[in-house]
Amino acid sequence: MMLNxxxxxxxxxxxxxxxxxxxxxxxLAFLGxxxxxxxxxxxxxxxxxxxxxxxxxIAVNAYNVIAMFQFSLLALIVPALTxxxxxxxxxxxxxxxxxxxxxxxxxxxxxxxxxxxxNIMLLVVASLPIxxxxxxxxxxxxxxxxxxxxxxxxxxxxxxxxxIFLSVTFxxxxxxxIASYICFAILAVGPVIALFIWGVFFGRNxxxxxxxxxxxxxxxxxxxxGFISFLAGGHSSMFGxxxxxxEINNFIxxxxxxxxHFKPWMLNSIFNIVFSCFLIYLSAWKLNPIKKRKxx
Amino acid sequence: MLKVINLVKRYGRFTAVDNLSMEISEGxxxxxxxxxxxxxxxxxxxxxxxxxxxxxxxxxxxxxIFDSPRTVKRKxxxxxxxxxxxxxxxxxxxxxxxxxxxxIPYRDRKRITDQLLELVDLSEKKDFYVDSLSRGMKxxxxxxxxxxxxxxxxxxxxxxxxxxxxxxxxIKGILRELKNMRKTVLIxxxxxxxxxxxxxxxxxxxxxxxxxxGTVEEIMDKLAGMRKLKxxxxxxxxxxxxxxxxxxxxxxxxxxxxxxxADFKGDDNILSLILKRLVLQDIPVISYTLEGESLESxxxxxxxxxxxxxxDA
Ligand SMILES: Nc1ncnc2c1ncn2[C@@H]1O[C@H](COP(=O)(O)OP(=O)(O)OP(=O)(O)O)[C@@H](O)[C@H]1O
Ligand SMILES: [Mg+2]
Numbered sequence: 001m002m003l004n005x006x007x008x009x010x011x012x013x014x015x016x017x018x019x020x021x022x023x024x025x026x027x028l029a030f031l032g033x034x035x036x037x038x039x040x041x042x043x044x045x046x047x048x049x050x051x052x053x054x055x056x057x058i059a060v061n062a063y064n065v066i067a068m069f070q071f072s073l074l075a076l077i078v079p080a081l082t083x084x085x086x087x088x089x090x091x092x093x094x095x096x097x098x099x100x101x102x103x104x105x106x107x108x109x110x111x112x113x114x115x116x117x118x119n120i121m122l123l124v125v126a127s128l129p130i131x132x133x134x135x136x137x138x139x140x141x142x143x144x145x146x147x148x149x150x151x152x153x154x155x156x157x158x159x160x161x162x163x164i165f166l167s168v169t170f171x172x173x174x175x176x177x178i179a180s181y182i183c184f185a186i187l188a189v190g191p192v193i194a195l196f197i198w199g200v201f202f203g204r205n206x207x208x209x210x211x212x213x214x215x216x217x218x219x220x221x222x223x224x225x226g227f228i229s230f231l232a233g234g235h236s237s238m239f240g241x242x243x244x245x246x247e248i249n250n251f252i253x254x255x256x257x258x259x260x261h262f263k264p265w266m267l268n269s270i271f272n273i274v275f276s277c278f279l280i281y282l283s284a285w286k287l288n289p290i291k292k293r294k295x296x
Numbered sequence: 297m298l299k300v301i302n303l304v305k306r307y308g309r310f311t312a313v314d315n316l317s318m319e320i321s322e323g324x325x326x327x328x329x330x331x332x333x334x335x336x337x338x339x340x341x342x343x344x345x346x347x348x349x350x351x352x353x354x355x356x357x358x359x360x361i362f363d364s365p366r367t368v369k370r371k372x373x374x375x376x377x378x379x380x381x382x383x384x385x386x387x388x389x390x391x392x393x394x395x396x397x398x399x400i401p402y403r404d405r406k407r408i409t410d411q412l413l414e415l416v417d418l419s420e421k422k423d424f425y426v427d428s429l430s431r432g433m434k435x436x437x438x439x440x441x442x443x444x445x446x447x448x449x450x451x452x453x454x455x456x457x458x459x460x461x462x463x464x465x466x467i468k469g470i471l472r473e474l475k476n477m478r479k480t481v482l483i484x485x486x487x488x489x490x491x492x493x494x495x496x497x498x499x500x501x502x503x504x505x506x507x508x509x510g511t512v513e514e515i516m517d518k519l520a521g522m523r524k525l526k527x528x529x530x531x532x533x534x535x536x537x538x539x540x541x542x543x544x545x546x547x548x549x550x551x552x553x554x555x556x557x558a559d560f561k562g563d564d565n566i567l568s569l570i571l572k573r574l575v576l577q578d579i580p581v582i583s584y585t586l587e588g589e590s591l592e593s594x595x596x597x598x599x600x601x602x603x604x605x606x607x608d609a
Contacts, residue, residue: 005396013384093380097441100344101397102369289346290365 005103006111011118020119027073027123031130034069038062063134064231064245067148070127071155071227074120075188078156079180081119082163085112086287087176105287109168109280113160120156124149148230151265155223158272159184161279168283191222212252213259216267221275226268297322297480298343298449303352305338305504312338313349314504320449320482320497325475327495328484335504336484337377340453343482344374357448370398373447375438377454377484383427387418387437390426391444398445412440416470432463439470450474452483456490468494513564524587525560525567530580539577543570560586 014020039062086108089095098108131145163180170176195218208214219225231245252260259267298320305313313335320326330336341347343354345365354361361368385393391409400408413419416436421429429437439455455471456464471494474481485491491498492512499509508515525546529536533554540546545562560567571584 002396002399002401005393008396009382009385009389009393012389013382017384092382093376093378094382096341096346096374096376097379097394098397100346100369100372100374101394101445102345102366103397103399104366290348290362 004107004111004114006098006108007114007118010111010115014115014119020122023077024123024126027077028126028130030073031066031070031127035062035066035130035134038065063131063140066131066134067230068227070124070131071152071223074123074152074156075159075184075223077123078116078120078159079163079184080177081116082112082160083167083176083180084173085116085164086167086283087170087173088167090171091173099287099289104284106280106284108287109164109283112164113157113280116160116163117153117157120160121153124152144230147265151226151230151269154269154272155226158276158279159223161276161283162187165279165283165286168286188222188224191219191225194218211257212255213257216259216262216264219264220267220271223268223272226265226272229263229265297324297357298326298482299353299355300339300343301353301355303339303342303354304350305335305342305347306350312504313342316352316501316504316506318499318506318509320480322448322480323478324497325471325481325483325495327491327498328482328501329486329491329498330484330501331486334486334501336486336501337453338504339501340374340451340482340484341376344372344451345369346374370445371448373442373445373450375442375450375452375455377457379438381426381434381437383425385426386422387413387424387426387429388422390437391441394441394444400444408444412443415443415473416440417466430463432459432466435459435463435467436470439467443474448480450479450481450483452481454484454486456485464490523560525558525570526583526585526587527556527558527574527581528583529554529556530582532579535577536574536579536581539573539579540570543573545570 042062086095089098099105134140162183163176166180166183167176170179195215198218216225228245228248252263254260298318300316300318303313303316304311316335316339318326328336328340338347342349342352343356343361345361345368356368357371359368382390382393388409391412392405395405395408410419413422416439418429418433418436418440421433426434426437435455439452442450442452452471456467459467468490471481471483475494483491483495495512497509497511498515500507500515527536527540531554533551533556537549537551537556540549540556540558543566545560545566547559547561549559550557567586571581574581574584
């Protein structure tokens with residue numbers, strides 16, 4: 001059994017490069033900073049409204065804030081990590097050396113993809129202590145967190161496939177990076193805009209009921225939609241997501257169709273997996289300099 | 297070993313490779329010569345399976361590269377004219393990485409790597425970062441890399457370009473060793489003397505067309521026409537001259553003491569036949585040499601139109 005040589009090499013060089021540790025430190029510092037600011041602002045609230053005891057609601061909200069920040073940070077990092085994977089090899093003039101070896105282009109793509117996913121996993125796992133602290137107070141179960149991490153990985157996988165596909169498509173690093181941010185933004189916000197446009201033009205004449213299933217048909221490609229599943233509900237609180245999350249959950253429950261059983265993250269993950277496979281296959285095909293010829 | 301049939305590569309309306317055919321048999325060192333922009337790199341990239349031609353066939357070791365590119369690529373070693381290195385790898389890690397890329401099992405890698413680094417004289421640099429190597433060393437490292445799968449066919453695109461004379465000599469030394477190892481090599485250059493002594497065959501490409509190809513001697517015959525035959529005899533000069541004058545392949549004759557200079561046009565068979573006749577006539581031949589026109593001048597003659605030569609890419 002042989003490890004993918006590209007994965008093996010990139011992991012080795014990444015782990016001993018200072019960049020990885022700078023990235024990791026910045027990432028943790030940022031999460032920690034957000035958390036600190038959050039508690040600080042709550043302390044001020046305590047003073048104003050005169051709560052005297054520890055309030056677990058605040059911890060739940062802190063969990064939500066942190067999870068959201070983490071998710072957005074990952075969304076910012078993944079395109080930067082992946083969109084130079086192939087264009088970087090091209091710019092460095094090492095791509096031909098890989099392509100002339102007879103290694104399958106699928107192996108090259110998968111190697112690059114797994115490197116970025118491993119990189120993301122490193123960030124997520126390293127942030128566990130920070131999040132753990134919050135869960136401790138927030139009453140979030142271990143399984144919920146594990147599920148959220150699974151969703152992170154699946155989303156990162158999709159974002160990485162997208163980045164790599166654009167990296168194969170565009171020859172220059174810069175173009176590839178910009179393109180992947182644009183595409184990722186379109187993916188995240190586009191469905192919401194589509195739903196909005198629908199509402200403006202057709203909403204008035206629509207006689208059916210606006211159900212969860214109906215909205216999901218618009219929003220399923222958006223990572224933001226999938227992420228909603230992981231916001232923790234709670235008692236309605238002064239500020240924060242608790243009540244909003246409860247509303248959403250009720251809304252989902254009310255849907256009469258079978259879609260009710262599929263949480264947003266499941267629908268989004270199914271899309272992510274299918275879309276990733278498509279992008280990976282397309283990237284491998286595009287990267288291949290020689291297309292097999294059919295015998296006449 | 298390598299057969300290229302009617303290869304065409306067009307970029308838009310520009311034809312970079314124009315109906316080019318060539319054949320290289322096993323163990324040959326084939327020099328691929330042409331001026332800048334003649335189409336050498338394009339042709340070699342197509343042969344290495346890195347570029348889709350507009351039309352034409354490439355058959356390597358009996359297999360058409362467009363039928364099973366990956367099988368064929370495993371048999372090839374390719375060194376591009378411009379290449380990069382991963383600057384964050386050490387020399388032995390670099391070799392190890394490409395060994396992995398070629399699917400060589402872990403247990404064999406160290407042995408192969410050591411052997412090849414020895415061949416290109418980089419054993420001492422094993423623990424150095426690739427980035428710290430000199431240009432010539434990087435070139436040698438890339439050459440070692442291209443040999444990692446023990447290729448049947450080696451494609452080297454200007455392996456000595458951009459190097460100083462000393463580094464060029466080192467590369468040549470390695471190529472000579474490859475020749476001794478009976479590797480089949482396709483090597484390109486836009487400078488002829490660089491290849492003349494090394495190659496067993498030469499193909500000259502100009503504006504995408506193969507204008508001449510064959511063994512070094514054949515090309516010389518074909519292009520130079522006349523060559524100077526020098527015969528040195530111990531005695532009996534008159535007899536020798538008379539016999540030489542009877543040969544249809546010999547034109548003018550000049551006598552200089554016991555040295556006879558004759559203008560000769562013909563191939564090796566005729567050449568040896570003439571020697572045989574001289575010996576049969578009891579003429580004591582001391583030396584018998586054919587002086588060819590230098591390849592360089594043939595080349596210049598061939599591509600007079602763009603005769604100006606620039607040395608470094
Ligand atoms: N991607 C491309 N698009 C358009 N034209 C190209 C492309 N690649 C090469 N060419 C053209 O094809 C011709 C042949 O180029 P090639 O690199 O094969 O020449 P060469 O013989 O290797 O020259 P040199 O000695 O400078 O390396 C050149 O005129 C070049 O401009
Ligand atoms: Mg070239």
